[in-house]
Amino acid sequence: xxxxxxxxxxxxxxxxxxxxxxxxxxxxxxxxxxxxxxxxxxxxxxxxxxxxxxxxxxxxxxxxxxxxxxxxxxxxxxxxxxxxxxxxxxxxxxxxxxxxxxxxxxxxxxxxxxxxxxxxxxxxxxxxxxxxxxxxxxxxxxxxxxxxxxxxxxxxxxxxxxxxxxxxxxxxxxxxxxxxxx
Numbered sequence: 001x002x003x004x005x006x007x008x009x010x011x012x013x014x015x016x017x018x019x020x021x022x023x024x025x026x027x028x029x030x031x032x033x034x035x036x037x038x039x040x041x042x043x044x045x046x047x048x049x050x051x052x053x054x055x056x057x058x059x060x061x062x063x064x065x066x067x068x069x070x071x072x073x074x075x076x077x078x079x080x081x082x083x084x085x086x087x088x089x090x091x092x093x094x095x096x097x098x099x100x101x102x103x104x105x106x107x108x109x110x111x112x113x114x115x116x117x118x119x120x121x122x123x124x125x126x127x128x129x130x131x132x133x134x135x136x137x138x139x140x141x142x143x144x145x146x147x148x149x150x151x152x153x154x155x156x157x158x159x160x161x162x163x164x165x166x167x168x169x170x171x172x173x174x175x176x177x178x179x180x181x182x
Contacts, residue, residue: 004164008134011122011158015054018157023057026155029179031060037181039151039174043116045070045109047084047148050093050101055120056153062090072109074137075102082137083108098135111148119152119172126182128152128171129163142170149173 002010034040046065050073051057065071072084076098085106087093096102111117119138121130130152132138142150152172159177175182 002164004131004134004166007131007160007163008122011131011160014157015122019053023155026178027057028060030056030153030176031058033179033181034058034061034151034153034176035064039116039149039181042114043069043149044114045072045111045116047072047074047109047111047115047117049074049118049120051120052100054122056155058118058153059090061118062087066090070109072106073101073103074141076100076137080135080137080140082141084111085109111145113147115146115148117142117145117148117150119150121152121154121158123158123160123163124152124154124172124175124177125160125163126175128173128175128182129165129169130172131163136168139168139170143168145170151176153177 046069071087073087074082074084085103086109087103093101094104121132124130150172152175154177156178
């Protein structure tokens, strides 16, 4: 099996080759599936992410969560950890140190029962293994997820057969890809 670094490089090359591809239909299918799911309906809090161009555009879900639930988005801390802050408006976000939109302010919140955590990734397997961008932010954060439910979100080309894992790698509970739950 290839190493994580080798797989990540291969996936980054694939990501670059797909720049400019219109994923609107696929992303919307995932957003609609999530918004009409019991998983989403049962959640009081949504811990989500600010999508990069290479990730599923979940802004429709973010707006719905602001209107009907509580929304929290991640902030990368200088010490290599990640916290989530409550967000009530998406225009409260600024580019963080990783170039990802983060909340400027808002209270820090911790996942609990009734929290749904949307987890992005560079790739996933149908067995719910995930590989991220290599900094370990989500793996460290998810070790403390308490009773929260995790949902990996990706596009069809981000499904791979195998991902090398280490003892600290955290799998997601369910995967959503192209509007289908796995």
